[in-house]
Amino acid sequence: MPTIPSAGAPLPENDPHRHRRVAESFGSDAERYDRARPRYPDAMVDRIVAASPGPVVLDVGCGTGIAARQFRAAGCEVLGVEPDARMADFARRGGIEVEVATFEDWDAAGRMFDAVVAGTAWHWVDPVAGAAKAARVLRPGGRLAAFWHVFQLPAGVVEAFTAVYRRVVPDSPFLFQGAGNAMEGYQALFTKAADGIREVGGFGDPEQWRFDWECSYTREAWLDQLPTSGALTWLPPDRLAEVLEGVGDAVDAMGGAFTMPYTTAVVTAARTGAA
DSSP states (O other): OOOOOOTTSEEESSOGGGOHHHHTOGGGGHHHHHHHSOOOOHHHHHHHHHTSSSSEEEEETOTTSHHHHHHHHTTOEEEEEESOHHHHHHHHHTTOEEEESOTTTOOOTTOOEEEEEEESOGGGSOHHHHHHHHHHHEEEEEEEEEEEEEEOOOHHHHHHHHHHHHHHOTTOSEEEOOSSOHHHHHHHHHHHHHHHHHHHOSBOOOEEEEEEEEEEEEHHHHHHHGGGSTTTTTSOHHHHHHHHHHHHHHHHHTTSEEEEEEEEEEEEEEBOSOO
């Protein structure tokens, strides 16, 4: 479940799903990824389950199984699809059945699902090919739900991260955005997902749901999560250390901890007729 960082952090320059080196880099430290990445709001999981016709869920880009375990805890039967074998192995150790493939190339073998979900992963899927594949494997009334965490970093962390990242990794496939409204920064991504759903047909009109919450981070907790970002997973250790040192100094200057507001945003549509 890779993250596209929010305003003040790097965003893909073009279509994220074309950056396969980044998309398939998250398994370099699967244990850290599973430990440090935030979970999804229970209210979101419950709403998706309630809006689906049954409990059989396909988790696209399931990563280490963070969202899959939450859907399983809500009573669902979950199958994961994950292109990184290292991430898939970790998810299996947590009891999640996973098949290794990109979603576009994955063979459903005639299986059908009540929901197709993607936790911070749909941006690594071609939005049209992915929606078409989802339409083919969803039962009538089944729900496609792609969701992302959107967060607004404190200004001091934004400034430090931007400065150090531009210095250390100027050749990154990511660009930096200035401080601003994080939801606005993500809206193009949500629109692209919704447009892909509309283009293939077979779905009702896409909706956007949001769930607001917050999380407090110590310096250690934030620096534990930061290397799991797609902007950093592919860096060599010396360059990563430079990034972490600069961001850590910024958190220290704020007293060693901060509270960050999150919005978990969902782009979702229900399966109707034939695609």
